[in-house]
Amino acid sequence: MKIVVQNLKTGKVFLADAPKPAVPDNGILVRTSASLISAGTDRAVVGLARKSTVGKALARPDLVRRVLRKVKNDGLWSAYKAVQNVIAEPKTLGYSLVGEVLAIGHRVEGVAVGDRVACAGAGHANHAEVAAIPSNLFVSVPQGVADEDAAYVTLGAIAMHGLRQANQQLGATVLVVGLGLVGQIMLQLCRAAGLKVIGLDLEEAKLDLARKNGVLIAAKPDDPGLAAKVAAATDGYGVDAVLLCAGSKDSGAPFEDVAGHCRDRARVVVVGDVKMDIPRNAYFKKELEILQSRSYGPGRYDPDYEERGRDYPIGYVRWTERRNMKAFMDLLASGALDMQVLTTHRFPVERAAEAYDLVIGKTPTFTVGIVLTYGPGEAEEYKPAPKARRKVPGKVGLGIIGAGNFAKGVLVPAMTGTGGFDVRGVVSARGLSAQAMKERIGAQYSDSDPGRVFDDADVDAVVIATRHDSHARYVV
Template identity: 40%
Template sequence: MKQIAQNYKSGELTVLDVPAPVCRPGGVLVRSLYSLISTGTEMMKVTEASMSMVGMARARPDQVKKVIDQVQQQGLVTTYKKVMNKLDSYTPLGYSLCGVVTEVGKGAEEFKVGQLVACAGNDQALHAEYNWVPVNLCAKVPDGVAPEHAAFATVAAISMHGVRRAEVQLGETAAVIGLGLIGQLVIRLLVAAGVQAIGIDPVPDRCRLAEKAGAVAAGAPDDLDTVLAELAKITSGRGADHVFLSAGGNSNGPVEAAVKLARDRARIVDIGKMKLDLPWNAYYEKELDVRFSRSYGPGRYDTRYELEGIDYPAGYVRWTEKRNLESFLDLVARNELDVATLIDGVFPFDEAAKVYGDLKDGTLKAIGVLLEYPVPAEDAPPPATKTVLPGAKTPYVRTNEKGRQRIAVGFVGAGSYASSMLLPHLAKLPAADLAHVATTKSLSAVNAQKKFGFSTASTDADSVFEDESLDAIFIVTRHATHAKLVCRALATGKAVFVEKPLALTREEADQIAEAIATTGNDRLMVGFNRRFAPLLGSMRKGFGAAAATASTRYLVNAGPLAKDSWYLNEEAEGSRFTGEGGHFIDTLSWWADSPVEEVYAVRGPEKGDVQATFLFANGASGTIAYLTGGNARFPKETMDATGGGRSARLDNFRSASVWSGRGKSATKARGGQDKGQRSEMEAFVEAVRTGGPMPISADSLLATTRATIAVGESLLSGRPERV
């Protein structure tokens, strides 16, 4: 299928051939009829992508701060590679469309094949021929509503939520500053609610359009006195009960105008994205109530609502984002809201790149722009969920011979970690053929294919497991999926690499052990990369045999999680330590050359903090302090070892020192921080190619996994737990 995408580094905007998404549980597969270009939000993103690196930094100071913190923790080289990897990727555009349901996933039976639906979401309702949309971001279109009008539903929901945030009442008066698409819809919603509205915008045509939609008056900001005079007539001099800020840009003019328009104790609602430097005295004197309106409504940015389909009870949250979509469609169906006059152009989907270019350079001056998608013939095959790279070599049929020159590799998942820390190393190995990659998002698969040369890109994980040409399968997906996918991959007889954690529960660990025993396939590797780090290896060599009885301490300055991180969903994905702690336990176990026998853990002062003590089978001991409340620029990982008259310290994989007798040896990393991913990939590929032992035994992998799980058990029980 085709999809619009933009490279944020180069600014290139193009229509790509990508694999169509598969229909997953909890949602529906939708064939697009019309999608709406947001001339505000989307064009801002398109404009940012054409800026220089300095311009991008100025536009996103929040991201610059994150990068600076990463440089302090991870070093300049590592941070640069991660940032460039993220920038030099195709990103999707679009978030509002109307289409036809072509397939219904389990749990989405409220919809039917052939049904007309309006869809929302900047990861779901994209400018693409097909989209998978979860149930709470999808609304049935009532009979009589044209699909090109229903395509406005998401942007209308944004406007509607803004109006609801103001808590308007019948007979009140409101001013709308900024009469772009959002502002025009706000005017129409206010009029439908019985509120007298005036508008302000520097473009005369937009002012006249607002007046035709029912605004009492509309004028330019440089003629504010005229607008204020009209407002005084309809409010007996009181001023507006509500002022909506739906403009954009870096001017503080809208904020300053708002205080002049507002009555005493009025509500100011910010819907747009603009400079918001409030003149304190003016806002204080009128005791203005400033409110923000967050996107489509309650449910936005809540993964459980948007992706898992868990609705909020109407008795507690009357207007969710889905109910806002439905409310807009109902108003259009009852002819109480007109959007036809907002449509300035309908263009074929294939011309999308030109349309964006014309909007950007001002050739096309428009408020509402729709893209129309071709209707496939009745006998057309279903959309392909695989794409093959032009010129790709024909995959060979996998054999079990040892010592072959090259191996074929397949990936299930290719997110940020895989794309920045695994695939760049694999792509450079002469013995590895990157043959097949599957991700749930079409562009993620194509990004991996174009960057690293995968022959085949897919949105269906089944296609990787069924690919007979592969020698090894990498599983780099969310934590909750690992154990099930590992068991399935082992059953294929291929070598398996899975990122940590191997499992989230003892039951899952037992299932993997059973799969190994049943299939006879123990060709398993987990991404415990620290033991492969060159600095750590040289430090252990310098420490010598005393490591087997040493006492070790690992301090992890984990830091807080972003509010939208999927790690926060502990019910589904396990605790943060369960997901990451295996790295550090494996390192201590490797250092002591012994598995963990007993664990005792206590919580720290911050949520997510863990402090755990480990006793190893050979008598060695170690502690891990996994802390989330430290300074973002303090080194993330430090490790100390003591024993046999020797001491050693690893400082964030950037330097290592060993003290022995009266001497001290110190080593610094060359070329930036190296946590061992490159050496780990080399070791795994070589083991698969030659048929030699896996870099870490399956027994060790399972022992570390069970020790990680035992940490959580000890936190709950308050006592030591046997592994």
């Protein structure tokens, strides 16, 4: 299958070949029809990889600290090899898509092969022809909702959770700061919820788009008449809540910009990546409440929820990330939201590199929503695997199942370094890591199906390098 990846050394975005991922026990396999590029998030991710080594270190001091701990514990050479192994594997991009169910894991219910589903999750809902999606990260697409609109599901859930954190009632006035993709969806959600919306952004084109979508006021933060306009719109009280959807990781200026527009005890919800540099005096005098909005909602970053499919009881957690995704789909179906007005560009997945040139500003043009489209992909099902050469005489034919950090950084280099092994095949559940290891060590094939290694007559020994709790299933 084809998958969009980025080289972490050079920053280049390209379309790679990789085996289709395996069907997860608690998930589904999806053939993608459309996926969405999140300009804000992807700009940060892609931009980091394009920085120099020093630039990467300055941008991610947390990773530098991890490397230094590795040096301290295991030595300089071991740390160097670990870093090289990490950056040698291409990084997947994307986290929001729509497609058709191809296969279903045995622990999943309520979905059938052929159903349309909208999917979320970095590392899962990638820009790929086929994706493996855990059970709590997909929802059904209602009839009448276009694929391109459903592809916005992740960004919709992010905006929806931010609005829930604001906890405002009918008729309240909300200030949305940052009118990129999430901000534009946010203002539509606010209007659907019966709230009055004021939008701020630095770009006039984004302000024009907000005006077309019915905001009460659309202005730049330094507009000299802004304070008077906000006062007139709120009977002199100020806004009831602020939703910070801007990206400002190096400056906390947005916190200072909005304080004067807030009423007493208003809520300020941090949705975007904004530096938490808060002017205490302004927030103290008005007793402004600051809340974080954690991505798609409750369940995010919880492996039990996202990877293992353990839901939260609705009586205790009404709006999980999956329920937010479902609510967003329902609003699309009702006509309360319009994603078509946000889609400024469409590219076939084969031209993904051009799309990312727009994201990083290499091709200067106004962008909001960028959609990648995919063909039906039937030919992929019948594409014969290239014939592997015979095993090298006198060497042990080796099969490898699992291509994680320990396998690629320690175990496999130690074994291949002896010169006594001919690596036949590498298998991993998601396929891409197996393909990267295959190319790195010169194996004959990569796959997501362990059966290919076990059925290979030239394999004399198999290394099981998956998680410990999965070893038993591979015992022959």
